[in-house]
Amino acid sequence: LDPLRNNLLYPLFPNVRTTVSRLAVAPQWNNYGLRIFGYLHPAETDEYIFAVSSDDNSEFWLSLNESPENLKRLVYVGETGNEWTAPGEYWKFASQISKPVLLVKDMKYFFEILLKQNSGMDHLEIAWSLNRDNGTFSVITSEFLSLYEDESSLQMGDIDHIPQTKASYDRLLEPIPLSPHPEGDLIREDPRDHIYKHLFPECHYNPTFLISRVYDVKPLNVASKQTAIVANSCRTAGNIVMSQSRAMPIVRAFLNALHSREETRGYSLLRVVNVVRREDKDVGNRYLVELELVGPQGQKALVSHYVYALAEDSEKQTILCSPKAFSWNPSATVHIIVAVKNQARWIIQFIREMEKVYRATGDKNFNVIIIDYNSSDIDIQKRLKKATLPSYKFKKMDGNFQRTGGLQAGIDLVEDEHSILFLCDLHLYYPVNIITSIRKHCVEGKMVYAPVVMRLDCGASPRAPAGFWEVLGYGLMGIYKSDMDRIGGMNTREFKDKWGGEDWELLDRVLGNGLEVERLRLRNFFHHFHSKRGMWENNNQG
Template sequence: MACSSSFAGVQGRVNMHVFDDCCGGSLDQLRNNLLYPLFPNVRTTVSRLAISPQWSNYGLRIFGYLHPTETDEYIFAVSSDDNSEFWLSVNESPENLQRLVYVGETGNEWTAPGEYWKFASQISKPVLLVKDMKYFFEILLKQNRGMDHLEIAWSLNHDNATFSVIASEFLSLYEDESFLQMGDIDHVPQTKASYDRLLEPMSPAGDMIREDPRDHPYKYKILDGSLLKDLFPECNYNPSYILNGQIGRYEGVNLIQFSSVYPNDYTRQSIAIDDEMCFYRQHPSFQADKGLASYLTEVEDPDAKKIDTGEGPFWQRVYDVKPLNVASKQTAIVVNSCKTSGNIVMSQSHAMPIVRAFLKALHSREETSGYSLLHVVNVVRREDKDVGSRYLVELELVGPQGQKVLVSRYVYAQDENSRKPTVLCSPKAFNWNPSATVHIIVAVKDQARWIIQFIREMEKVYRATGDKNFNIIIIDYNSSDIDIEKRLKKAKLPSYKFKKMDGNFRRSGGLQAGIDLVEDEHSILFLCDLHLYYPVNIINSIRKHCVEGKMVYAPVVMRLDCGASPRAPAGFWEVAGYGLMGIYKSDMERIGGMNTREFTDQWGGEDWELLDRVLGNGLEVERLHLRNFFHHFHSKRGMWKNSNEG
């Protein structure tokens, strides 16, 4: 452009936020990233609206003020690889943004540098701008792979005017971030183009995140426990798979059994195309040489024309097929060998006799005879071959006055293979405490973005459930990028504890420091990591799968692929990881706590070593894939700032 001048107080730069480890080419993939828009990897500035960082798998958000130096109509243009958008406000307020131009929406569109005429969406209609006014603008770029670039240009709406990249003399910062910590986020603008989606309900993008009665047990009123007292005769509970004594180093992972569930909770990762065949290969009907074609049986069509060749296509060929429910046939072998398989699904024919036996016991007593079944919420089975099985039975019932209640109780069934009617008993000293306090413990260092996100996740849980019986414990190895305690004081949480530690980051040492802050030995510890997305029923899930003196809980988390998000999950289940564990404080003390002597500055293997001691001390481990429980994809660049980064 021909016009230029100077103006007071303008730096000639604009803010740029970089979101790394973000795959795909569409802006939807950027917006669905849990860290967007408040928690970029990098906060910096640029002096010109034409960039080429020569990087891959990232997203950019550029924002600031535009200063026209003459009153006239302007036309804007954009080019980029991959998708991009340019938004402009009608004034200096971020609240009045309008999208003017863009390149693509699916992630497959791109242009060459300076190629403003490839798509009709790249060039705007004329926009009237006024001299000496400033206009807030925002630019988004999503880069996958290939030559990355972005250009925003403008021209006056005159004949023969040419586009020129918007240069520094027309730009100014929205906010000087040079003196702010990464943990300071209150200044970050949230706009129509870029807003925090944490509070927005997730629209289902797959069966796994569709609403399920298991997801909101906190909405149910639990049936008064006194009504269930002595409902079943008590029986000894001594599973054959319980160990007592020393086991070999890291042998515990090979001794774990998986429980099965009913009804289907759709934790199977059915959109992982590359890995999906492993699910079918485990089934006895699968023929490797024929693949899925082996399930089809050709049926003769008497009216079809006879074809001599064996070469296709065969338009008139027809088939028969038998119903195939592979989910109800999978075994623990499948879970260990196929990381997309999800929970083992119990068949209806197996689960319903347990439910009917439970209801029969309810109806046999005057106090509960008026309650009828409304919905089978959840049945979890831990099988002990040739002995019997333990069940967690969760039923939604409706009472005589129409009141809805939830019953959630462990029962045991013996002699399941006999033809006799199912008889249930109450396993001795095997009950879960619905009011036990849960302490969620995490150790951190210099991870401001993820620390804030962790706190926000806990706020989300508290906001949804109103559960006051959980506590957050953060052990901080002297983080320099955030004042964690200040952030905790502002957070809407039922309670928290915070402790500072010196020296290099130590996961085992940090977790043990958190454990030591817990005074009540009859409360539950949940040892966890930072980079997690939690289901809102996490506290209830931990409580009901931890039994003091008997059982600990090690939920399986899904590791999201690069570019995937909780709104559109894709990845694999981390069946070999045991770093996420719920255990009563009394049990943790009994097994000796974290191994801080052996695992000092390094980490990796401390979870398997802890599992060895859990099993060696006669504790059972409940292992289930937990719906809507995700580990976010992230690189390890800059993590913890010690020799373990990579």
């Protein structure tokens, strides 16, 4: 049941809400989980024995009374995902049958059932019997059941009534354990911050690798020439790691500059946090150098600064300079923009993600913008008013959903041209350093940021990630408002009634206007696998 509990939407945001008339179900689906909860009403005061059968794993929990807070797991089928039983087969595992439980007539008892199905036959039965030598099990039926709450008049966005228990609770705020050997190098602690100092003389910076057009270029099918081992490795590998022999000369040159100034001479290196290189062959290399330093009084400082090194010669000492007009603004406001329609559970989860970032960082210089195409399953403005966010803007739009039109409507709400826009999607899990990461890799008039997201496989989660880097899409982009205005904004004419390809068209204009694109795999940045059920109609999708 771990994949179910680790799902980011569990237990508050199911695909479907419904009722059952008996504690026996067989939806005939694959790769799903379900949670059933309500009240049990015994017909007489006596000792009862409970039993469960299921395919695959399941659990039955019962409270001592009507409170969800007093749950205890009574019976279950398996814990690894490989165990199963036939329908009504209550004796395959010892864990399937409970010890006697005393229940009192005219009392009601909160219960909860969990089922996780992988593939093949699916079913679940919860049965009971009086504690008799000749007792027989029978499935619990409607006359002994009642609703925890009538949801018939509620919207999908209404979640405050859903009980959270020992068996099922929201794990959003629980820290994700760091694995020493995560699969595909997907998770690693990233403590970078945004303190920096100006240490170097300015130098001209005119990269030669900017190209004029990509939208109409047919890409080389490299994948067809790769072995399966190489292809699978590329799908899950992180950013290319620079060798120590290439990184340390840059670090030493940085420290030499630091120690050449009176006010920073007392600082020493505690550790190298990160060195990112953008190579410009035969001309020079741009670096983002991030170091953790310790001062003469033991105070720690994080330095994060762009530097440029002319074509490097291993025989000579490396000399660094600050690329002219190429620095990031640590206090720039970042606007997270998303367009939505009738995606209540994902909208709420997006807002919760933004709350998580704000709660972890206290960063007041970011703003959430939601453009809503008249959603009928949630009152988004009401949800935003309740949220703990530094600021937000909301606009309701009429007509069919348009991604480009919605994003442009969000862009138009931003007045400060020196702030950063981050165009994004709903189904994302964000690292808490996302705002700082966007700021670091957006340089006004010079560079936009298109972080690569990890697309999770079905059943995977941020706690147990498995999937591949989505290297072919540019739909997630950070760009200064002034730069977006200069390149003409979103293409709402060609992509008015469709989406798919608008990201590459935007990328084409970004490059055509002389802007660099910083492309990095961002750890702890995930795109959730999700059902297409309820997604927006798009008959003309490109």
